[in-house]
Amino acid sequence: MKILTAKQLANADKVTLEKQDITSEELMERAATLVFNEIHNRLQGAPIPIKIFCGIGNNGGDGLVIARHLIQHGYHVTVFVVNYSDKRSDDFLANYDKLKEVTRDWPQLIKKTDDFPEINTGDFVIDAMFGIGLNRPIKGWLADLVELINKSQAFILAIDMPSGLFSDKIPGNDAAVIKANFTLSFQAPKLVFFLPETMDYVGDLQILDIGLDREFLSNIQSKVYLVGQEEALSLYKPRKANSHKGDYGHALIVGGSYGKIGSVLLTATSALKTGSGLCSLYIPKCGYHALQTGLPEAMVLTDEGEELLSSFPADFTSDVVCFGMGAGTANETVEALRELLENTNSPMVIDADGLNILSKNRDLLNLLPKNSVLTPHPGELKRLIGDWADDFDKLEKVRDFSRKYGLTIVVKGAHSFTIDREETYINNSGNPGMATAGSGDVLSGVIASLIGQGYEPVSAAVLGVFLHGSAGDIAASKIGYESVLAGDIAKNIGKAIRDLFQEPVHDSEKN
Numbered sequence: 004m005k006i007l008t009a010k011q012l013a014n015a016d017k018v019t020l021e022k023q024d025i026t027s028e029e030l031m032e033r034a035a036t037l038v039f040n041e042i043h044n045r046l047q048g049a050p051i052p053i054k055i056f057c058g059i060g061n062n063g064g065d066g067l068v069i070a071r072h073l074i075q076h077g078y079h080v081t082v083f084v085v086n087y088s089d090k091r092s093d094d095f096l097a098n099y100d101k102l103k104e105v106t107r108d109w110p111q112l113i114k115k116t117d118d119f120p121e122i123n124t125g126d127f128v129i130d131a132m133f134g135i136g137l138n139r140p141i142k143g144w145l146a147d148l149v150e151l152i153n154k155s156q157a158f159i160l161a162i163d164m165p166s167g168l169f170s171d172k173i174p175g176n177d178a179a180v181i182k183a184n185f186t187l188s189f190q191a192p193k194l195v196f197f198l199p200e201t202m203d204y205v206g207d208l209q210i211l212d213i214g215l216d217r218e219f220l221s222n223i224q225s226k227v228y229l230v231g232q233e234e235a236l237s238l239y240k241p242r243k244a245n246s247h248k249g250d251y252g253h254a255l256i257v258g259g260s261y262g263k264i265g266s267v268l269l270t271a272t273s274a275l276k277t278g279s280g281l282c283s284l285y286i287p288k289c290g291y292h293a294l295q296t297g298l299p300e301a302m303v304l305t306d307e308g309e310e311l312l313s314s315f316p317a318d319f320t321s322d323v324v325c326f327g328m329g330a331g332t333a334n335e336t337v338e339a340l341r342e343l344l345e346n347t348n349s350p351m352v353i354d355a356d357g358l359n360i361l362s363k364n365r366d367l368l369n370l371l372p373k374n375s376v377l378t379p380h381p382g383e384l385k386r387l388i389g390d391w392a393d394d395f396d397k398l399e400k401v402r403d404f405s406r407k408y409g410l411t412i413v414v415k416g417a418h419s420f421t422i423d424r425e426e427t428y429i430n431n432s433g434n435p436g437m438a439t440a441g442s443g444d445v446l447s448g449v450i451a452s453l454i455g456q457g458y459e460p461v462s463a464a465v466l467g468v469f470l471h472g473s474a475g476d477i478a479a480s481k482i483g484y485e486s487v488l489a490g491d492i493a494k495n496i497g498k499a500i501r502d503l504f505q506e507p508v509h510d511s512e513k514n
């Protein structure tokens with residue numbers, strides 16, 4: 004699914020009105036009625052106090068339409084018009100009049116702190132103050148209102164965007180932003196819904212298809228995509244009935260050191276679970292027995308070094324090499340990576356200490372085979388590219404780095420971002436249970452396996468990140484977030500691949 008900017012969405016609105024020959028008021032009615040349906044489906048007429056805070060633009064107009072439908076269905080609704088300006092939009096005004104037709108409880112005007120209502124823990128608050136029209140931070144009494152709503156512990160549903168959140172930049176530290184429990188957003192997700200600095204404002208997210216012009220949307224240029232089941236399935240290559248292990252790639256996993264041999268076991272297990280035809284491991288001698296016993300399906304070669312990697316066999320060939328998990332950053336191991344890079348032309352996967360070695364020995368970056376995949380967590384990323392001002396700046400810096408060295412970078416996080424030159428793919432699977440030791444080792448095994456099986460490295464990264472998250476979701480659904488171990492993620496990769504073909508689960512029902 005494409006991620007669109009506020010400007011692109013506003014253009015899509017305009018084209019839709021022309022092509023479908025409808026008024027903007029009709030489009031607002033359509034969009035807000037969909038919101039009403041979602042609320043009504045969940046509340047089923049429950050007599051809870053609903054407080055709707057409407058701005059004076061079209062986001063506020065949506066709030067008025069939602070209020071009208073809720074009132075007509077017997078809900079207990081109080082509407083507040085948050086009067087941050089006297090410049091009401093036409094569609095706001097039209098819906099203000101329509102609201103008056105269904106109730107005598109006219110909206111209460113909020114112009115200053117004294118007008119603030121009481122908001123209680125059991126209230127259901129609908130935030131329709133600002134949507135994509137926000138163009139400056141929320142300040143003054145309006146900021147106090149946002150704070151009051153946030154502190155109320157009421158359930159907060161944001162319409163289109165949590166008020167105070169910009170679609171294209173990070174709000175400053177002093178800015179007020181609604182912290183929603185749930186956001187119902189129109190037509191396309193916005194980038195800020197997924198960035199580490201802003202995702203917590205959004206809560207659970209559901210995108211409503213409000214029927215904007217299909218042709219315009221499919222032709223619109225976006226280089227940022229949200230990757231869910233549908234996108235992952237489109238990348239998947241089915242196995243042929245008539246095939247043998249030689250068709251599915253030979254993955255070589257290089258890593259480990261005394262006390263960190265388990266990481267190689269996790270990577271290798273996940274490579275085999277993702278379908279590698281063959282898997283070889285190159286490790287220091289101390290890990291030999293553990294790996295031969297722990298994973299009899301893998302072939303094990305040992306380095307000269309007892310406890311550390313110190314070299315690389317020049318004549319070894321494989322379809323993909325994955326380097327770094329548990330390897331440490333000793334000088335001998337730096338030289339081992341140098342030898343490996345000098346002997347490898349096909350794309351690699353570099354993780355963990357492999358990334359730390361690259362950060363400290365930057366000449367090695369130029370030896371990396373083109374289109375290799377790097378899988379840093381934020382700490383490793385900072386060591387690689389330096390610090391960033393905010394998440395937008397980080398994305399720009401990662402794009403520069405990806406272009407400069409011809410690499411695909413997977414920035415791991417709650418939503419992992421795969422960045423390949425100009426393109427950004429945001430993953431939408433996974434859960435907090437996956438924040439556990441060895442989870443990254445499993446991910447690099449999945450990606451390496453897919454590259455070895457002939458996937459383009461960027462496709463391997465995007466599909467691999469999705470499958471890894473999905474396997475974590477399956478594990479968490481069986482045993483709960485806290486108990487998920489990296490090994491559980493690896494164990495469920497096969498089921499995650501099978502689930503690509505299941506009926507899609509609604510995003511908001513995922514967790």
Ligand SMILES: NC(=O)C1=CN([C@@H]2O[C@H](COP(=O)(O)OP(=O)(O)OC[C@H]3O[C@@H](n4cnc5c(N)ncnc54)[C@H](OP(=O)(O)O)[C@@H]3O)[C@@H](O)[C@H]2O)[C@H](O)CC1
Nearest residue numbers: 031060061062087133134135136137138139140141163189
């Ligand atoms: N296709 C769709 O997505 C549809 C969206 N709809 C809804 O419309 C809003 C966007 O509505 P818009 O009227 O453009 O903007 P807002 O309601 O978000 O904001 C209203 C005005 O507020 C002013 N503003 C901006 N920032 C501040 C601030 N910090 N303090 C005070 N005032 C501010 C600004 O006007 P100015 O002239 O004062 O700059 C805004 O114009 C979208 O999000 C959806 O909810 C439609 O329902 C149809 C389909």
Ligand SMILES: [K+]
Nearest residue numbers: 130133162164
């Ligand atoms: K809003």
